[in-house]
Amino acid sequence: MPFLESLRGYQSRVETALAHWLPAADIQPDHLHQAMRYAVLGDGKRIRPVLVYASGEAFGVDLAVLDGPACAVEMIHAYSLIHDDLPVMDDDDLRRGKPTVHKAFDEATAILVGDALQSLAYQLLSGNQEVVNGKTQLQMLNVLSEAAGAAGMVGGQSLDNEAIGHDLTLSELETMHSLKTGALIRSSVVLGGMSHAQASESQLGALTQYASHIGLAFQIQDDILDETSDTETLGKPQGSDRQQNKPTYVSLLGLDQARDKATELADQAIASLSGFPGSADRLRELAFYVVERIH
Amino acid sequence: MPFLESLRGYQSRVETALAHWLPAADIQPDHLHQAMRYAVLGDGKRIRPVLVYASGEAFGVDLAVLDGPACAVEMIHAYSLIHDDLPVMDDDDLRRGKPTVHKAFDEATAILVGDALQSLAYQLLSGNQEVVNGKTQLQMLNVLSEAAGAAGMVGGQSLDNEAIGHDLTLSELETMHSLKTGALIRSSVVLGGMSHAQASESQLGALTQYASHIGLAFQIQDDILDETSDTETLGKPQGSDRQQNKPTYVSLLGLDQARDKATELADQAIASLSGFPGSADRLRELAFYVVERIH
DSSP: OOHHHHHHHHHHHHHHHHHHHSOOTTSSSHHHHHHHHHHHSSSOOOHHHHHHHHHHHHTTOOHHHHHHHHHHHHHHHHHHHHHHTSTTTTOOSEETTEEOHHHHSOHHHHHHHHHHHHHHHHHHHHSSOSOSOHHHHHHHHHHHHHHHSTTTHHHHHHHHHHHTTSOOOHHHHHHHHHHHTHHHHHHHHHHHHHTSTTOOHHHHHHHHHHHHHHHHHHHHHHHHHHHHSOHHHHSSOTTHHHHTTOOOHHHHHOHHHHHHHHHHHHHHHHHHTTTSOGGGHHHHHHHHHHHHOOO | OOHHHHHHHHHHHHHHHHHHHSOOTTSSSHHHHHHHHHHHSSOOOOHHHHHHHHHHHHTTOOHHHHHHHHHHHHHHHHHHHHHHTSTTTTOOSEETTEEOHHHHSOHHHHHHHHHHHHHHHHHHHHSSOSOSOHHHHHHHHHHHHHHHSTTTHHHHHHHHHHHTTSOOOHHHHHHHHHHHTHHHHHHHHHHHHHTSTTOOHHHHHHHHHHHHHHHHHHHHHHHHHHHHSOHHHHSSOTTHHHHTTOOOHHHHHOHHHHHHHHHHHHHHHHHHTTTSOGGGHHHHHHHHHHHHOOO
């Protein structure tokens, strides 16, 4: 199957699964449920669920087994966007081409929607699903919750908040992104691999390597698009990092060097998969997609 | 051991465990970690962990096995207080006798601290601990995450937000509290019971009954204290519910009837435990404590 077709397949699959697992809009507390569905469903690149599916498929795992982890990582991602967009954080009004949750509803609702989505991610992953075995499922929960918390995504967001208006070195910027976006991207790839009972430690290590590279490449491409794209294509305000005086790869390296670094990272990501068979081709294609995407 | 002595024992035990599991204040991201420790450690009734310990002890479970679930429920509770206290929610400046997290730090930090504590609760409960078995541990995670989310605590908070300035019937008020505070209290008692591998469905059902009664009694006593106590004793602003025009048991029933109902619920809670041996005496004593406490 051509890459873009399988990408659309993953995206459409996770959309259906998310719609199924999110609480129904017409049952109490309906206001909260409506806001949860508004926040998660619709447009979205779904990079993290796509990585879960592609990584699982590298081991021949059935897609039905991967729906749970795929939805869980997307719910964690969606909640983090909602909280990051709040006025006391990044204060963004536009996300995925529509008003952010606190604009469409209100700030209190946005906080609660984020909180409920985080719970739902773990509820999903701990529920009775088609999974490898109880012990591995527990380990998957441990991987996801660690990646989401103070040692991962939330820790990175905290460093990001403190960085506003300060000069960061390239190494400090990388540390911040390695936590803020990198941790959840790494865990997405690892969760896909863990869904295969026989995945070895060294295979999971290679996947983590792969994911570290594309996580950073993804962030660099984000910074490039923030400079070079437009608000309509991005679905969020163009130039907002510069406006908030946030350090980016482009501000530190310049546009050309940033592009070179992103391509180099995609190559390194693919090299990490040298021990994997052709079934990992989706992951290889994704590495290119991450640095070639236009939104 | 006299009841108050064992209560202090549980409280001191969970404080030590929390201090151990919260990330250290001197490692990066240190600002976030300091705020997490500020939010959780120190004064606190620790009712939910106490219920985990007392419920586990009713089955003779070793206290070391109960530390994980005890800390997990307290972290979920602590995160909910931090988010509830935010200006766009209840806008409270005082909690447990000290400035709320967004006053002592800032609002962005308070949001992130809450988010990180929620992750940490699941990380803890999915980690390698002394537990009954993998399957039960997964079920415990499922119970806790459901109780914390849209079908439980967060759902109740959402109903509470919508109730401000509206007239609620007694039944609507009960539904709201059964979710907002009741769900986590029920899950605390159930998690304690589940920590015993041989706990039967009917025993867990009886524990849920018990917990439903004391959860409601706890809330009624909260409403009574909000009317009759003072800010210093409470450690949070006295009269804040009335000030915010929130419906309470006292506003709906009057003080005397509210007191009668709380006592009646404590009696019903104890009646739910009729099939349990003397090892459940801590739970029985707790039912009285909940309605007799002065803060």
